[in-house]
Amino acid sequence: MTDFKDEDKTSKVGDQNFKDRILKELEEANRKRLLQEEAERQRRAAKAERLQKEQELERQASEALKKQEEERESLAAMQSEFTNEQSTSFALDNHKHSTETVSQSASIFHSETLSPTSPEPGSQSLNGTVDSDLANTATSEVRDWISEIDDDSAESREEDRVSAAPHLTASRYSMITKSESEVSDFSGESLVPPSEQTVVSLEAQNEAVVARIEASKTVTEEVRTPMTRRKKNYKIAAKITGVLVTIIVIVGLLTAFLGYRYVSSSLGAVDAKSKQFVTVEIPEGSGNKLVGQILEQNGLIKNASIFNYYARFKNVSDLQSGYYNLQKSMTVEEIIKALQQGGTAEPQQPVSGKILVTEGYTMDQIAKAITDNVNTKETGDKTPFKSDDFLALMTNQTFINEMVQKYPKLLADIPSADEAKYQLEGYLFPATYNYYEGSHLEDVVDQMLLTMDTTLAPYYDQISSSGRTVNEVLSLASLVEKEGSTDEDRRNIASVFYNRLTIQMPLQSNIAVLYAMGKLGQETTLREDAAIDTKIDSPYNIYEHPGLMPGPVDSPGLSAIEATVNPADTDYLYFVADVTTGNVYYAEDFATHEANVAKYVNTHLESSGSSNE
The missing domain is CATH 3.30.1490.480 (Endolytic murein transglycosylase)
Structure with a gap:
């Protein structure tokens, strides 16, 4: 008879060894799982940090990210496809591996439990039942596990759009561990985890995906870097261009300004104060x-x-x-x-200065004019001559006699010293005269007499044939100079004076009376001019004395001289000037003249008097 006790003891020992081996394997698998979870955690942390940096870079390069988004979508599609393939392959491998493991475990358990020796009837039946239930339960658990793997794979694909590939690997290991625990808890046995070769293969594939993503980002960065450089270079070039344009404009304006200053300076005087x-x-x-x-x-x-x-x-x-x-x-x-x-x-000889004698100047006015140098830009510049010296020379009989001998045609008929205030009054021609270094007053007066003699030279014969003298012509011309302002008026006024002289009618010119009063050349009001002393005892009072004055009362210009030599042919005996406009009105009879005076003179006198009151 067979001793079933020893066999049963041996079976129990075998079962105990099997359980110990399974427990060791589970502990080893659990230790590996913990190591993998720690590595995965560190990898996720590193990945999260890298993603944060990438997001910061993406915010700074918004324009480049538009193009990168298209590439990322393409890569995401490829990654999703790759993930689906890997998930399906991994699930099938695990399913096959789990089935084989369960079958092997069941076979081992069944073979060890049911030895060739005759078991006890009760024991054999029990083992067969357990064997069948265990197989059915394992098969059911494997199916549930595969279903969970498929669900988790779908979720992992959604997570892979944001996270990196290593996360997928960790998730798979978690699911494997979970399934093994559930089977172990149910059956008391352990499933064998994926082999190290499978893990390495998955890690290599995941690292390849990560490498492709990193390469894509590197390419994007390489594309974005030239664009950024071009933008930066463009900004730098724009700034440089702006600076250069500004410099050119400033230099141009400065050059134009300096050029204008230089040209203006070159057109000016070399030495504005020089008299050399x-x-x-x-x-x-x-x-x-x-x-x-x-x-x-x-x-x-x-x-x-x-x-x-x-x-x-x-x-x-x-x-x-x-x-x-x-x-x-x-x-x-x-x-x-x-x-x-x-x-x-x-x-x-260089000219030292110039003296200006204006038409109509009296001898007193000429005495002041010879002290002013008009050949300079400086106001108040004086000549070396004095007014008192000039007036003293005009009464120096020796000098006058020398001039009479030098200019006989001009000075043959000058008035005597007893008749005239100044014998040479009216004989100094109005013009601009130069004086030189070392010039004397006698030289200046000589120039004035020479100019008058030269001016009258063309008229000497005509004056002589008319029966008049040079002194008479100059005396009448001195009145015409002051009474008229235009050539036409002067010829008409000369005609009035000649018509009066012909009928021995007094000339009645205020000019001669003002000279007798010492006011000719001074500024007078209308009322003062109208209130002249026509009764003054003077040979120049041509209101009282018919005919001409002893001599001229001022220095007539060429226009007045020509008008006197060639007067107009009229019958006028009267003239009056509008004191406001200067227009001259003529009359042949006294009544018309009185009307003109009332209209053009008295009216203005009345308005002037009322305004003064």
């Missing part, structure tokens, strides 16, 4: 360029080229040859005007 004269000769046929060079060499201008350009700009083409006395205080415009007037054939 420089004698230069301009050769015949000289052009503007040569003239400019001569002037620059003599220190009269600053730049010959600018002189030439200015002359061309002003269309100057009539510069005359000859000798010129020019000053460094003269501007280019003044020098051009002097060169247009013409020079002298021989060098002349």
Whole structure:
């Protein structure tokens, strides 16, 4: 008979060893799982940090992310497809592996439990029942496990759109561990986890996916970097261009300003305060360029080229040859005007100054005029002459006699010293006169007498043939100078005086009476002019004395002299001027004249008197 006790003991020992081995394997699997979870946790933390950095970079490059989004969608589709394939493959492998494991476990358990020896009837039946239930239960659990794997795979695909591939691997290991625990808890046995080769393969695949994602991001960064560089370079180039344009504009404006200042300075005087004269000769046929060079060499201008350009700009083409006395205080415009007037054939003494005698000046006014130098830009510049010295010379009989001998035609009929206040009154022609270094008053007066003699030279024969003297013509011309303002009025007024002289009618000119009163040349009001003393005892009172005065009362100009020599042919005996407009009204009879006086003089006198009251 067979001893079933030993066999049963042996079976129990085998079962105990099997359970110990299963427990060790489960502990080892659990330890690996914990290690994998820790590694996965660290990997997730690193991945989260990397994702945070990437999101920051993505926010900073919004334009580049638009293109990257298309690439990411494409990569996400590829990753999803890859994940589906891996999930399906992994589930099938696990299902097959689990089934084989359960079958092997069941077979081992069944073979060890049901030995070839005759078991006890009760024991065999029990083992068969347990074997069948265990197999059915394991198969059911495996199906549920595969279903959970499929559900988790679908969820993991959604998570893979945001998270990295290592998360998928950890999730799978979690599901494997969970399924193994459930089967172990139910059957008391353990399922074998995926092999290390399978884990390594999955990790390699996941790392490949991560590498592809990283490569895509690297490519995106490489694409984005040139774009960023181009934008940065464009901004830098724009700033540089703006700075360069600003510098060019500033330099241009500064150059224009300095150029304008230089040209303006070159057209001005070399020395505005200089009174020194420089004698230069301009050769015949000289052009503007040569003239400019001569002037620059003599220190009269600053730049010959600018002189030439200015002359061309002003269309100057009539510069005359000859000798010129020019000053460094003269501007280019003044020098051009002097060169247009013409020079002298021989060098002349430089002019120190100029004296201006205006038409209608009396001898007292001329005495003041000779003290003012008008050949300067400075107001108040004086000549070396004195008014008292001039008036003393005008009463110096020796000097007067010398002049009479020098200009016999002009001065043959001058009034005597007893008759006239100044014998040479009216004989000094009004004009501008030069004086030179070392000039005397006698030289200046001599120039004035010479100019009058030269002016009357064409009329001497005509005056002589008319039966009049030079003194009479100049005396009448001195009245015409003050009474009229236009050539036509002066010829008509001269006609009135001649008509009165013909009928021996008093000339009745206020001009002569004002001279007798010492007020001629002074400013007077209308009322003062109308209130002149027509009864004054003076040979110049031509209200009381018929005929002309002893001599002229002022220095007449050429217009008054010509009007007196060639008067108009009229029958006028009267004239009156509108005191406001200066228009002259003529009459042949006294009644018409009285009406003109009432209208053009008295009316203004009344309005002037009422306004003064």
